[in-house]
Amino acid sequence: MTVPPPIAMLAELTHRCPLACPYCSNPQDLLGREAEMTTGEWADAFHQAAELGVLQLHLSGGEPAARPDLAELTAAAQGCGLYTNLITSGIGLTPRRLDALEAAGLDHIQLSLQGTSAGLADWIGGYKGGFDRKMKIAAEIKTRGIPLTLNAVMHRHNLDDLERTIEMAVEMGARRLEVASVQFHGWASRNRAQLLPTRAQTEAAKRIVAEAEQRLRGVLAFDFVPPDYYADYPKACMGGWGTAGLNIAPDGTVLPCHAAQTIPHLDFDNVRSKPLAAIWYEGAAFNSYRGTDWLPQPCRSCDRKESDFGGCRCQALALAGDAGAADPVCRKSPRHQAVLDLLEAGSTGDGGGFVYRRAAG
């Protein structure tokens, strides 16, 4: 296949975060501050990304506000012409830091929402007072008119509050709401029994989003990621492996997706020691599942293969034990029963307490 240049890059500036969300997409082995790339190393990576064809840069984490050089990094990205999006919980941002980010040319903020009340949100985020601090910074963002997306991560414990979530997005002046069902990678896979929504919740969410999309036309745009365990077919993860986007971990490791390090046989290059273009076009990890030539059955002879590319590799590994298998979410997968079993198990109890995301030791 002809490999297209990447469009988007997720820069995980740090794994440090004051919150401890039990569905965090960071790996279970969290990197510490000492492993993180310097301001100069990140700026160089942004420059290489822009040269490679990246148009959109997502500054993420962990909590990117944990980096004191966040405004400097934003200015570096803007200097390369990158559209710069900050993905944040809001914790660690202040009016003064927002001033600096605006002066640096930040284009957009994606603010996460753990729950619609302090009690629920602080329990889910594992951080007392987090909700109140988030709401204060949301008000600052609104006053300034910084373009805002609210990212509501949804699961069993907050899906019933979806209507209030939508109202809050409108109140905050967000232009867009992501109703993002928890994906069972990283820490979420350890908390699956606690987080799996019910089928009734899933059906209700679809109805509520469809109704609100109509009602709020021209006020709020929606992006809805339904819980994929209840889907008939898998998602085209990352728009196809090594096709649209890449991630850089805090230490400079370049990944096809944020969970790719769960696939043990893949070797990942580091932008500290190899040019980003060589990693994208020639790197072994990026070429492992690119295109459709590698596809197993039943994907190879499926007419959906050009739209979902066999689904998610990390999910195939986690649920079928083989990263090269069809995503078991697919009803045509010979391992689909594994998903049905998890849904059955998840519907019978609360699974005990959360395993919060915390650094080891």
Add this chain to the structure above:
Amino acid sequence: MKLALAPSDRPFLPRGVRLAADKVRGGTVLLCPEKAIALDAIGEAILSRVDGSTSFKEIVAALAVAYDAPAEQIAGDVQRFLAGLRARMYLAVRP
């Protein structure tokens, strides 16, 4: 809310949405929150006239002259394109 623009509406790109040259692939892209849209020649011709002071009717008239095409036909194309952007909140309108 209706997404269709009235003849006197003056569309503009809100903060966080901008046109940029795509140095690597060529052409012009519309950069939006978490989205980049590659524009064809028609999309580029429309958006190059979207400035917050030119009305929908004036944009259509200018394009009809530039492309030597009937204004009614141009109006339909421009309406579809702009209403689509408005639905995603990539376009705003002053009455």
